[in-house]
Structure formats: C-alpha cells, structure tokens
Amino acid sequence: MANAPGALLRTTAASLMCLSGLGQIAALWLRQLTGTALVDGLLGTVYLLIGIGLFGHSRFSLFVAIVIPVVASGMLLYAAPPPEQLRIAVDAAVVLLSGIVLWQVRHNPSV
Numbered sequence: 001m002a003n004a005p006g007a008l009l010r011t012t013a014a015s016l017m018c019l020s021g022l023g024q025i026a027a028l029w030l031r032q033l034t035g036t037a038l039v040d041g042l043l044g045t046v047y048l049l050i051g052i053g054l055f056g057h058s059r060f061s062l063f064v065a066i067v068i069p070v071v072a073s074g075m076l077l078y079a080a081p082p083p084e085q086l087r088i089a090v091d092a093a094v095v096l097l098s099g100i101v102l103w104q105v106r107h108n109p110s111v
Helices: 005-031 035-054 059-078 084-106
Strands: none
Touching: 005 035, 005 059, 005 084, 035 059, 059 084
16 A cells, blocks of 8 residues: 555544544543543544554545544534544544545546
C-alpha cells in the first residue's frame, strides 16, 4: 500500500481514528458509568474497528470513516462541553483525510 494513492493520508486517518477510539474507551475509567458513558465506550469500539479497517485497502472502510464520525460529531454538537471539542476536531480531520483518499482512489484507474 506504500505506492497507493494517499497512503500517508490513509495511515494518518487510521492512526487518528484508533487514538480517538482508545481515548473514548479509556475515558470509561475516568467517569461515572452512566448510559452516556457506555454509549461513548461503544462508539470508541466502533472507532477502533474502523481505524483497523483503514490500515487495509478497502474503499468501504473509507466510506464508513466518513459517515460514522460525521454522525457522531453531529450528535455531539448539540451537547458538547468544551473538552468534547477536541473529539469533534479529530473527527473532522479523519473525515477530511478519508474524503481526500476516497476521492484519489476512485479517480485513479490503477486501484
């Protein structure tokens, strides 16, 4: 995949997605276990799975890496305290990087 279009961007998006997922799961030890905390932990697990998928070659993982963070960020924008703004910024970076790579992959006939 080193010669594939957007390999560095895809690896960066995968790393950001995995770090975000790990952070959401690790936050379970720092907060009281409520329904919201458990949903965040579940979302962190989904982020980890998407991040692992981004390390591969699938276009589907690029599409999912755009849709899921957009939906999660949209839900956070309504009730986001200031610490959650970093999570929204990381989601936006992942969406931007995944969108660029998806555009490059779809318009490159060799892939």
